[in-house]
Amino acid sequence: MTALTGLCKIELPGETIRLCDGGRIVWGAETYLARHPTYGAIGALESLAEGAGDELPPLSLTLMPPSSAAAADLVQPTFQGSRVRFWLAEYSIDTGAVTGSPTL
Helix, strand or coil: CEEEEEEEEEEECCEEEEEECCCEEEECCEEEECEECCCEEEEEECCCCCCCCCCCCCCCEEEECCCHHHHHHHCCHHHCCCEEEEEEEEEECCCCEEEEEEEC
16 A cells, blocks of 8 residues: 655755655655654645746745754755755555655
8 A cells, every 4th residue: 555745855064854744754775754853844835736847836845843943053054055855755654665756
């Protein structure tokens, strides 16, 4: 049996955060968790929309850091402009492993 999940990868200087919208998801050699020990979890995600041609639809993602220190760390100037990617993926409920190719 399979289900859908969102996978978010945030490449900060010195660390990569891998979050999913619940549980533990394995995609290749990477593991996505519902909560990062320092930066928390995904709190809200705007509805996804399809783009046309080269147009990328906007996506709003809200993180829920567990402390004001973690929130302050996320907004430091060296983190601004860090690469953030989001995929929709189908995964096996039994194994937590991604099946098929996630959609970026």
